[in-house]
Amino acid sequence: MSGGASPGIVAARCLGVGMSHRPILVLGATGSTGRRVSALLGARGYPVRAASRRGRVRFDWTDPATWEGAVDGAEAVYLMAPDGVPVDPGFVELAVRRGVRRVVLLSSQAIEEMGDTRLLDAERAVRGCGADWTVLRCDWFDQNFDEGFLVESVRAGRIVLPLGGVRQAFVDADDIAAVAVAALTEEGHAGRVYEVTGPEALSFGEAAEVIGRVAGYPVRYDSDPEAFVRDQVAGGLPREAAEAAVGAFAALAARGDGVPSDDVLRVTGRAPTPFSDYAVRAAPAWM
Numbered sequence: 001m002s003g004g005a006s007p008g009i010v011a012a013r014c015l016g017v018g019m020s021h022r023p024i025l026v027l028g029a030t031g032s033t034g035r036r037v038s039a040l041l042g043a044r045g046y047p048v049r050a051a052s053r054r055g056r057v058r059f060d061w062t063d064p065a066t067w068e069g070a071v072d073g074a075e076a077v078y079l080m081a082p083d084g085v086p087v088d089p090g091f092v093e094l095a096v097r098r099g100v101r102r103v104v105l106l107s108s109q110a111i112e113e114m115g116d117t118r119l120l121d122a123e124r125a126v127r128g129c130g131a132d133w134t135v136l137r138c139d140w141f142d143q144n145f146d147e148g149f150l151v152e153s154v155r156a157g158r159i160v161l162p163l164g165g166v167r168q169a170f171v172d173a174d175d176i177a178a179v180a181v182a183a184l185t186e187e188g189h190a191g192r193v194y195e196v197t198g199p200e201a202l203s204f205g206e207a208a209e210v211i212g213r214v215a216g217y218p219v220r221y222d223s224d225p226e227a228f229v230r231d232q233v234a235g236g237l238p239r240e241a242a243e244a245a246v247g248a249f250a251a252l253a254a255r256g257d258g259v260p261s262d263d264v265l266r267v268t269g270r271a272p273t274p275f276s277d278y279a280v281r282a283a284p285a286w287m
């Protein structure tokens, strides 16, 4: 965690410091993290405004006419934009102007190394917004394998990613949601950047093995960049974009093995979920 200081976190939890009864706006509320953030907030009795293009509340990053209705009267925002979509600073400004006092941004690890200007810009917008902010720099989500872009690869028994044997500290989206909900509802998280990771770092080959064991069929990992480009182009991605992705993955691999952090434990009071536990839970998606 950058920024240190967990005494405030502990005090907030012990004292049960709460917020106003104004709703919390959750963006991406039909997605992997937003769905869980909404559910957890609701289970804890917070009023939730679950928003996305198809959500209960309509919010579309590409349609500013949907922004005001979503954010008006909200106390806090779980801020995320899907892959490829920038966080428009105009929305962040609008949110604060309309009374939002707390913003929790879903971001990613290694964004400097990968040259992820989309998320670097998003972090900049949030840090300068004038409201309390918290940034969640998450490692690879476990849920990529059963809800996200790798689910069909797992079912086909072959995951192709040009990352060699480098290890990632895969994190469960339930743990991300727990950290987000703490940051949205407790004191002591303003100005913090949390490294949200799982408890161990695994290579994609090791993750594929764990998945294969619970799925009941072999799941191979292929790290050949040529194979990756071939697959992506066959799937409709322009060759240039596929090759750019190989470059970004190479930069990520050059960073070396991901390092598990203890931020999930420090913020939520419970240890992050081991990948093998996630895999057992997710297994029906691979049957």
Ligand SMILES: NC(=O)c1ccc[n+]([C@@H]2O[C@H](COP(=O)([O-])OP(=O)(O)OC[C@H]3O[C@@H](n4cnc5c(N)ncnc54)[C@H](OP(=O)(O)O)[C@@H]3O)[C@@H](O)[C@H]2O)c1
Residues within 6 Å of the ligand: 027, 028, 029, 030, 031, 032, 033, 034, 052, 053, 054, 055, 059, 060, 061, 062, 080, 081, 082, 083, 085, 106, 107, 108, 109, 138, 139, 140, 141, 144, 148
């Ligand atoms: N996957 C990883 O390993 C990983 C790791 C670190 C960080 N991240 C970051 O996490 C983010 C993805 O989060 P996630 O996995 O929770 O989301 P997700 O499961 O990919 O779902 C995307 C969400 O965004 C909504 N959405 C799509 N287009 C939209 C638009 N134009 N306007 C408003 N909402 C829109 C979707 O709902 P509707 O279709 O209803 O609009 C959905 O709720 C990305 O920024 C990614 O860079 C991912």
